[in-house]
Amino acid sequence: MKKLLLISILASINLYFTSCSKDDNPTDETNGTVEVEFDNIALVDGIQRQLSMVTPGSSDYQYTNALNQKFNINLLRYYISNIVLEGPNGEYFEDKVSVTTTAVKGIYLVDESNHTSSLITLSDVPAGEYNKIKFTVGVDENGVTEGAAGGILDPATCNMFWNWNSGYIALKFEGQSPDSNGGVSGTETLDENSIHGIAYHIGGWRDIEGTAFVYNNKALSLDFDTNAKVKYGEQPHVHIVMDVLTLFNGENDIDFTGNHNVHKPLDGVDMANNIPNAFTFDHIHQ
Amino acid sequence: MKNLLFTIIIIFSISCQKDDVVENPYQLSYPAYFPELKYPLDTNPITKAGFELGKKLFNDPRLSIDNSVACSNCHVKSVAFTDPQHNPSVGVFERSGTRNAPMIANMAFQPEFLLDGGVSHLDFVPVFAIENQREMAESLVHVVTKLNKIDEYRQEFRNAFPNLDTITSPFMLKALSQYMLLLVSDEAKYDHVLQGIAQYTQDELAGKTLFDSKCATCHSGALFTNYGFFNNGLDSSFEDIGRAKITESDSDLGKFKVPSLRNIGRTAPYMHDGRFETLEEVLNHYRFGVKDSPTLAQELRTAGQLGIELSDDEAEKIILFLNTLTDYEFISNPIF
Numbered sequence: 202m203k204k205l206l207l208i209s210i211l212a213s214i215n216l217y218f219t220s221c222s223k224d225d226n227p228t229d230e231t232n233g234t235v236e237v238e239f240d241n242i243a244l245v246d247g248i249q250r251q252l253s254m255v256t257p258g259s260s261d262y263q264y265t266n267a268l269n270q271k272f273n274i275n276l277l278r279y280y281i282s283n284i285v286l287e288g289p290n291g292e293y294f295e296d297k298v299s300v301t302t303t304a305v306k307g308i309y310l311v312d313e314s315n316h317t318s319s320l321i322t323l324s325d326v327p328a329g330e331y332n333k334i335k336f337t338v339g340v341d342e343n344g345v346t347e348g349a350a351g352g353i354l355d356p357a358t359c360n361m362f363w364n365w366n367s368g369y370i371a372l373k374f375e376g377q378s379p380d381s382n383g384g385v386s387g388t389e390t391l392d393e394n395s396i397h398g399i400a401y402h403i404g405g406w407r408d409i410e411g412t413a414f415v416y417n418n419k420a421l422s423l424d425f426d427t428n429a430k431v432k433y434g435e436q437p438h439v440h441i442v443m444d445v446l447t448l449f450n451g452e453n454d455i456d457f458t459g460n461h462n463v464h465k466p467l468d469g470v471d472m473a474n475n476i477p478n479a480f481t482f483d484h485i486h487q
Numbered sequence: 488m489k490n491l492l493f494t495i496i497i498i499f500s501i502s503c504q505k506d507d508v509v510e511n512p513y514q515l516s517y518p519a520y521f522p523e524l525k526y527p528l529d530t531n532p533i534t535k536a537g538f539e540l541g542k543k544l545f546n547d548p549r550l551s552i553d554n555s556v557a558c559s560n561c562h563v564k565s566v567a568f569t570d571p572q573h574n575p576s577v578g579v580f581e582r583s584g585t586r587n588a589p590m591i592a593n594m595a596f597q598p599e600f601l602l603d604g605g606v607s608h609l610d611f612v613p614v615f616a617i618e619n620q621r622e623m624a625e626s627l628v629h630v631v632t633k634l635n636k637i638d639e640y641r642q643e644f645r646n647a648f649p650n651l652d653t654i655t656s657p658f659m660l661k662a663l664s665q666y667m668l669l670l671v672s673d674e675a676k677y678d679h680v681l682q683g684i685a686q687y688t689q690d691e692l693a694g695k696t697l698f699d700s701k702c703a704t705c706h707s708g709a710l711f712t713n714y715g716f717f718n719n720g721l722d723s724s725f726e727d728i729g730r731a732k733i734t735e736s737d738s739d740l741g742k743f744k745v746p747s748l749r750n751i752g753r754t755a756p757y758m759h760d761g762r763f764e765t766l767e768e769v770l771n772h773y774r775f776g777v778k779d780s781p782t783l784a785q786e787l788r789t790a791g792q793l794g795i796e797l798s799d800d801e802a803e804k805i806i807l808f809l810n811t812l813t814d815y816e817f818i819s820n821p822i823f
Contacts, residue, residue, distance in 0.1 A: 301530075302648070302655070302657035302658055302661055303655075303657075345607070345608065346527065346607075346608065347527065347530050348527070348530055348531065348608045348609070348610030348611070348657075348660070348661070348664070349608075349610035349611065349656065349657035349658075349659075349660035349661055349664075350657055351655055351657045351658075355655055355656050355657060356611070356614050356627060356656055356657075356660075357626075357627035357628040357630075357631050357655070357656035358628055358655075358656070362614070364606075364611065364614040364615045364618050364619075365605050365606070365615060365733075366605050366606065366607075366733065367605070367606040367607050367608055367611035367614070367615075407607070409734065411736055411738070412733075412734035412735065412736045412739070413733065413734050413735030413736065414733075414734060465735075467735055
């Protein structure tokens with residue numbers, strides 16, 4: 202009995218130390234790294250085209266939605282979080298979310314104007330084969346309930362924070378369409394007087410039935426066509442494409458003559474429901 | 488044997504907290520009859536330096552666009568951190584707000600903030616205040632830039648958060664929260680009665696009994712709120728739609744967060760728009776002034792009658808009881 206007690210005490214001391222100190226799991230020499238790249242593209246006539254961005258106010262329109270309304274893009278930015286990799290033999294890797302005043306782990310902000318932001322490096326992935334990636338577009342409760350955060354969640358600098366409902370915009374799009382009659386507000390790139398502005402700030406991290414608290418983050422699961430082989434020293438590179446046109450077409454066609462100034466969860470439901478189809482797995486470089 | 492082990496674990500877990508429980512005024516302490524703690528303290532351990540920094544920020548008009556309005560302009564300590572003068576509260580450039588500044592006390596136990604519950608974490612409330620055009624009209628990023636230019640602040644941020652080179656918004660927000668979290672009001676006569684060191688007068692006790700039966704469905708528990716959202720019959724059509732602003736649901740029209748009634752004797756004017764100056768007016772509202780609308784709380788429409796039935800004498804006694812909720816130690820605490 203005494204021995205048992207001693208063991209339990211040791212165990213609880215151990216528990217105490219681990220619970221007070223931040224987890225530091227030393228790099229395992231059998232683990233590898235996986236790179237995940239998010240390419241924003243425009244799928245035109247079945248061909249993936251590199252996205253072209255314009256300066257705010259431009260009347261140079263590159264794209265057309267399903268309603269035959271032309272538009273262009275000033276800004277495109279979204280959060281990716283809760284990444285999980287899974288394999289056919291039970292391989293499992295979770296990129297844990299942790300949020301503090303100085304650093305954010307497991308949440309990424311992909312910004313079309315900042316190319317390095319589209320590359321996410323997952324380290325310490327257990328060796329094995331992986332054929333599936335799961336992730337969430339947006340920031341869930343696990344990024345909000347810690348309160349004021351730093352890094353890419355810093356409410357002062359991320360430009361993705363809604364102060365009136367203390368949550369993060371999942372996906373932000375700003376541009377112009379000749380079919381919009383302007384009058385957008387609260388944007389980063391558009392003048393309040395801009396005559397053709399379109400703004401889609403899609404977010405909503407809480408769900409309260411029957412109310413405008415709608416959950417607009419989207420949890421996706423994409424299968425790979427080949428397995429990503431992970432081992433020490435190898436770095437498979439997973440390409441995911443995000444088609445901007447699908448944001449406006451698909452589940453719900455977005456009409457620039459009507460709903461073109463979206464800043465609230467409820468108003469963003471239609472586009473949010475297009476988000477899952479906009480992301481597809483493309484290929485892996487082993 | 489089991490007990491011993493349990494004690495050991497407890498000792499270890501207590502040792503995670505740095506400071507001594509009894510001696511330290513910078514530790515969040517509160518009576519056992521308070522509701523459960525809502526703020527995740529482990530993400531923001533309170534220290535003297537952090538609290539002092541938060542206090543300084545709270546009182547600093549440099550947090551507003553023209554350096555004219557501090558948090559403490561609208562949240563005044565002597566009246567339990569409400570706004571006594573303005574109806575409704577006035578921000579920068581003498582802009583009039585649309586709402587009456589609520590009390591800041593016992594924030595650590597509150598699940599949702601603002602009168603419509605839009606904000607769900609205390610850390611984020613100042614972002615709303617600072618960026619609100621009618622309050623401080625400043626941008627958070629600009630406040631942070633201003634603070635970084637002030638040597639004194641750089642030093643104080645480093646004292647509160649070791650190894651901090653550049654001030655960033657989360658540290659400012661955590662410091663403000665540390666200050667607001669310690670604003671615990673738990674030394675009213677009401678508390679002293681519960682602790683057995685004071686006694687109600689007969690009339691106060693009668694008032695309490697009436698209050699418990701007529702008011703305590705909404706104003707419940709030791710903080711006198713169930714933190715729900717209700718329409719207490721102020722209007723039948725709504726200039727400020729309250730909770731519906733956030734939920735966009737017609738069933739929430741004219742509903743506001745049930746306010747805590749602690750220090751209520753000090754926090755006039757009353758209601759979201761500060762329409763009543765005295766507690767007599769408030770009681771008269773509940774007795775004679777309740778207006779019907781589809782979202783009116785059912786307690787205020789019993790048996791086809793609007794309002795709460797009370798005699799003059801009963802209303803008076805309720806007010807006597809409400810005055811036992813004033814915490815003079817709180818509003819005169821030199822640490823705050």
